[in-house]
Amino acid sequence: MRAWSAKFNEQKSTMCSADITIYGAGAFGLTAALEALKRGAKVQVIDPNGVGFGSSGGIVGALAPHTPERWDAVKEFQLDSLLLSRSYWPQVEQTSGLSTGYGNLGRLQAIPNDHQLELAHLRTSDAQTLWRGLAEWRVIPVTDAQGWAPDTPTGWLVHDTLSARINPARACTALAAAVTAKGGEIVAHAVPKGKVIHATGVWGLNEMSKRLGHEVGNGVKGQAILLQYDLPNAPQIFTGGVHIIPHGDGTLAIGSTSERYFDNPQSTDELADDLLARAITAMPQLSDAPVLKRWAGVRPRAATRAPMMGADPDRKGEYVFNGGFKIGFGIVPLAAQRLIDLVLEGRDTIPENFKVEASL
Known part of the structure; x- marks a missing residue:
């Protein structure tokens, strides 16, 4: 897998100023970008590997719920996101003009x-x-x-x-097209501007584990x-x-x-x-x-097996959006809304088990 190519302060910008910079053009990064754009933010997405390069570009796409028993906040969140998906992915298709494979x-x-x-x-x-x-x-x-x-x-x-299905690679392509249709930009390299969201998958978990001195995920x-x-x-x-x-x-x-x-x-x-x-x-x-x-x-x-969302523990003005594992596409429509609530509006509506500190 190609490495992220440079430290942030070594990257050259081809962009105008942005309210939000998002690292990672997978499902998490692109849905966060689209949500921020819907709320009027200027957004740039940076990924040297291109759209859907990592696990978001897979082929399976099973959006399936947990069993309806032993109910908790995580299962409630997943239910709400799967219900939201019924309108979310058709809206992405309408905005982008491309199929996501959702059904x-x-x-x-x-x-x-x-x-x-x-x-x-x-x-x-x-x-x-x-x-x-x-x-x-x-x-x-x-x-x-x-x-x-x-x-x-x-x-x-x-x-x-x-339960529903989606075509992960096509969904990422459609999300990217929707982001650009809404005025966002997706580039390989740029100087970060504004608030920063790290949606960098396994690379991000490994970097964060090394930085904090203990494993936060794998x-x-x-x-x-x-x-x-x-x-x-x-x-x-x-x-x-x-x-x-x-x-x-x-x-x-x-x-x-x-x-x-x-x-x-x-x-x-x-x-x-x-x-x-x-x-x-x-x-x-x-x-x-x-x-x-x-x-x-x-x-x-x-580490919790749940998504990791919220403020980075030692980088002011930066956020983490990671850890989709097997349920990423199923929970990301609602998860992106909750993350952008925090990033743009300062409202913390993230479930306790999803918060960054739960994995620390």
Whole structure:
């Protein structure tokens, strides 16, 4: 992975003055930029590696909720952001003129045994209350899935209507186009001006850990497979730890692994092969689908496993927006609003578990 190219005071500006400078043109940096622009700020985004270079440029794009039980502020936040996504991503598409691949098509999960079936029924009633009637968690027979369902010994599936899909790389491209359409600028190098937001993924977590003298987060490698398989209006499937995501462009993504220790962050290996094999075992109709791409990247995970948002602990006027890990695209529409509340208006509406100090 290419390194960030220079210290801030060595960068040459090609920009006019900005109210906010954002380092990182991934999902977090671009959504923060768009939110600030909507509120009238001048914004420059700096990324020497280009738009969506890191894990934000992946292929899976599963926007899936936590189970509706043992409710807490983090699950409430995720619910609100997934509901907001229903209007947020179509607005990005309207502003940019580009597809994000978003579709609120739900998810099917195999129920492997009677104990899990009992839990699934209990969660049905919990979802009615916790999801406020805005989405459903239902137990349905496999026959209702009309052939698009994983093998399940019980003959039953969970169908939730809150889950959605997005095409991560296309979403980043659309976000970037929306940022420039709103008057923001995205450049490789510039002198930082105004308040500064660091949305630099794994690089940022590593830099912050070194600066503070202890680990505040790390990177977790993921591998995924992209197939040619045209089922654009089908729900995603989760079975046996594997996500199967039909996209709207005639492709289907299978993901993903979680690797704490690795040598090459961008190489695929037998773990990707195993993902594909497990997906085909669950869904034999995928066996003849051509493989279009094998993808690997490193996702930023803060120490709390929740996103890290708020003021940098030892840099006045600078902020951190990082640690999306597996739920980044699902929570970022609302997270960007909350961060910009703080940066532009001084209002702290960030959940306690998301705050920078929670990972310190």
